[in-house]
Amino acid sequence: MPKLLTGAEIVFKCLEDQKVEHIFGYPGGAVLPIYDELKNHPSIKHILVRHEQGAGHAAEGYARSSGKPGVVLVTSGPGATNVVTALTDAYMDSVPLVCISGQVPTHLIGTDAFQECDTTGITRPCTKHNWLVKDINDLSKVIHEAFRVATTGRPGPVLIDIPKDIQFAKTKYKKPNKEKSLNGKSHNKFSQDQIDELVKLLSKAKKPIIYSGGGVINSGPKASQALREFVELTGFPITSTLQGLGAYPGDDNQFLGMLGMHGTYEANNAMHDCDLLINIGARFDDRITGKIDEFSPNSKKVHIDIDPSSINKIIKVDLAIVGDVTSVISKINKKIAKRKNGHSKSNKSNIAKWWEQIEKWREKDSLNFINSDESIKPQHAVQRLYELTKNKDTYVTTEVGQHQMWAAQHYKFNKPNRWMTSGGLGTMGYGLPAAVGVQIAHPEKLVIDIAGEASVLMTMQEMSTAVQYNLPIKIFILNNQYMGMVRQWQELLHEKNYSESYSEALPDFMKMAEAYGCKGIKADRPSELDDKIQEMIDYDGPVIFDCHVDPNENCFPMIPSGKPHNQMILGPNEQEENKIKGKGKALV
Amino acid sequence: MPKSKSAYSVPTKKQKSDTYIFVVWVDNEAGVLARVVGLFSGRGYNIESLAVAEVDAVKNISRITIVTTGTPQVIDQIRLQLTKLVPVHKVAEFKREDKDVIFKEMALFKVVGKRNKIEKCLNACKKFNPVILDETKSSAVIQITALRREIDVMNKKLKPLGLISTSRTGAVAMTRGAKIFN
Numbered sequence: 001m002p003k004l005l006t007g008a009e010i011v012f013k014c015l016e017d018q019k020v021e022h023i024f025g026y027p028g029g030a031v032l033p034i035y036d037e038l039k040n041h042p043s044i045k046h047i048l049v050r051h052e053q054g055a056g057h058a059a060e061g062y063a064r065s066s067g068k069p070g071v072v073l074v075t076s077g078p079g080a081t082n083v084v085t086a087l088t089d090a091y092m093d094s095v096p097l098v099c100i101s102g103q104v105p106t107h108l109i110g111t112d113a114f115q116e117c118d119t120t121g122i123t124r125p126c127t128k129h130n131w132l133v134k135d136i137n138d139l140s141k142v143i144h145e146a147f148r149v150a151t152t153g154r155p156g157p158v159l160i161d162i163p164k165d166i167q168f169a170k171t172k173y174k175k176p177n178k179e180k181s182l183n184g185k186s187h188n189k190f191s192q193d194q195i196d197e198l199v200k201l202l203s204k205a206k207k208p209i210i211y212s213g214g215g216v217i218n219s220g221p222k223a224s225q226a227l228r229e230f231v232e233l234t235g236f237p238i239t240s241t242l243q244g245l246g247a248y249p250g251d252d253n254q255f256l257g258m259l260g261m262h263g264t265y266e267a268n269n270a271m272h273d274c275d276l277l278i279n280i281g282a283r284f285d286d287r288i289t290g291k292i293d294e295f296s297p298n299s300k301k302v303h304i305d306i307d308p309s310s311i312n313k314i315i316k317v318d319l320a321i322v323g324d325v326t327s328v329i330s331k332i333n334k335k336i337a338k339r340k341n342g343h344s345k346s347n348k349s350n351i352a353k354w355w356e357q358i359e360k361w362r363e364k365d366s367l368n369f370i371n372s373d374e375s376i377k378p379q380h381a382v383q384r385l386y387e388l389t390k391n392k393d394t395y396v397t398t399e400v401g402q403h404q405m406w407a408a409q410h411y412k413f414n415k416p417n418r419w420m421t422s423g424g425l426g427t428m429g430y431g432l433p434a435a436v437g438v439q440i441a442h443p444e445k446l447v448i449d450i451a452g453e454a455s456v457l458m459t460m461q462e463m464s465t466a467v468q469y470n471l472p473i474k475i476f477i478l479n480n481q482y483m484g485m486v487r488q489w490q491e492l493l494h495e496k497n498y499s500e501s502y503s504e505a506l507p508d509f510m511k512m513a514e515a516y517g518c519k520g521i522k523a524d525r526p527s528e529l530d531d532k533i534q535e536m537i538d539y540d541g542p543v544i545f546d547c548h549v550d551p552n553e554n555c556f557p558m559i560p561s562g563k564p565h566n567q568m569i570l571g572p573n574e575q576e577e578n579k580i581k582g583k584g585k586a587l588v
Numbered sequence: 589m590p591k592s593k594s595a596y597s598v599p600t601k602k603q604k605s606d607t608y609i610f611v612v613w614v615d616n617e618a619g620v621l622a623r624v625v626g627l628f629s630g631r632g633y634n635i636e637s638l639a640v641a642e643v644d645a646v647k648n649i650s651r652i653t654i655v656t657t658g659t660p661q662v663i664d665q666i667r668l669q670l671t672k673l674v675p676v677h678k679v680a681e682f683k684r685e686d687k688d689v690i691f692k693e694m695a696l697f698k699v700v701g702k703r704n705k706i707e708k709c710l711n712a713c714k715k716f717n718p719v720i721l722d723e724t725k726s727s728a729v730i731q732i733t734a735l736r737r738e739i740d741v742m743n744k745k746l747k748p749l750g751l752i753s754t755s756r757t758g759a760v761a762m763t764r765g766a767k768i769f770n
Contacts, residue, residue, distance in 0.1 A: 120619060121619075124619070124623060124626055125626055128674070129674040132619075149674060291597055292597065308668050308671070308672075309668035309669050309671075309672055312664060313661075313665060316661075489595060561595055561596060562597045562598050
């Protein structure tokens, strides 16, 4: 007779078979049997966080930077509710997470027992799927299926709720069975005809643009490689969403920068004026499209996505290719290479005029800002950080707000999986715990959280985690004492009524660093910035860098709400010019 | 131009809404109905009626029939989003006007009153296969099967004749002829 294992043992057996090396978690009453079993499984390292939301974001950072699913272990009740923000964040940004939560014993479910909550009910809308395991014989099957659901197709979070009595109950362990189709849900549904049609569109296009997104990153490093080949073969300009940064080198001449609300002038105008738009692994998010009715009005639109429900959800497209980015782009590249004789050359000359136009837009230099000798401009700080770290293989996470957009605009990524940010949900407090997860996955690499002082305070407790595991993460805070993006919207849309967006009584981040047992660095003059950044990079251990920046700086360029791509507000230089023009007119 | 005070765009022109019937085959497991219904409420889709029951005890399959309204784009989304749910096997949808599909609802009417009034009720229901399920001297429970709007009409018509309680199901659907939903 095969050996009978407890539920807790089965959990670890499954994790071992799924090649899990790290789990992020926090113990509590309803998961104690699983924690008790931890010591018997040396190949799995548990990272103790300080709040379950931190566990979730750390697992997200781990997953995004490594391509492996992140695993979270929390207790029932508050443990589960605390992780909901991170699950929702992962759901919006398609990050594979497997969350295991404890639950009160089955006979107490529904009785309002201590630390009971309807975990599967609460997390149903923010996971790809979830399970409440009420029979020990289902446990191993459910855990293996959970990993499959989280990692296949469009990735996302899943949750397994395990009552405490199930963790004690015993049964035989079942190994994962070979690929079983999930109710017939296949992910590559495209045909050669569609590829041929796309290649035909490519050869006809005079004003094409490629718009790539997080799907390229999720498809793995091969997808980025294929994308680079595709861009080279076609000679087309490429822009990227926030989540897609790094799939194509940020410093390449064919790259127009990020598009969307805070995207570059050239990227947004190219989107508006193009005659062929190729969306690769992006979802026409409302921060990207601007006004839907006037979105890219004269283009043929192609959408390549693994999720059929992304097609025609926001923008109607002319050609939809449902499939994994790697396989679709490789097929396209093959087809183009076959037709190479004359094709690629003639195509490049087709679009020479288009490139001239793009260069004209580029001359606007829409990311410009007026630098200062007195105060540190936040854009300048990000630029210096980039210059001083670009020769290392640096991983960057962010919080949410102005600093996030400045990081996206001024830090240039050359490789996929180096940029971790909360895009869909926009979770302030994401960056610090995400940096913890990234550093766990890449212990030897430089990991920087470009943060805002308001965001970082939301999950600051995770500094304690960083110190405990000696994770040398660098928290680079652009401290402007405001919830900067809120302040910016209030300035532009609410007549400068800065309602509750100024943080009185901010903590002294130097003392905070000391209290946590890490290093604190402070900079408030531009002249000292480089030295201090270098000091941060050179320090072997976690650092909180308090960078005092100009509190009134706004993030430009921007598309105001309800406006199309070609009606951007540009930066201060341009505004200055316009003002003078206005005055000039009045004089005449 | 008035300035938008929102970080979001304003809604633009709306397309025409139509009524559709969705038929969804799902694993009959705990919480599956909540997943389907939660998808509708969470994404702001509308449910006019709902019928659900197990149809295959061996394979453990339930069939859910949902009547909903939406623009073609929304109907597309409903199908695609439903298909993504893990316990969903297949999804079929058709317009209410579709001639190749039958759909029916059932209603139970309780009528209280004198014999002649009950007779009048039965008479009024004649077109809809009335069946008397329970009868006393002063009351009757009448079952009819009909279309939604026909039941609506009957519901109004029987009120003056002593109808005191109505119970009705959601619509169920079946294709005509030999073929089945794909």
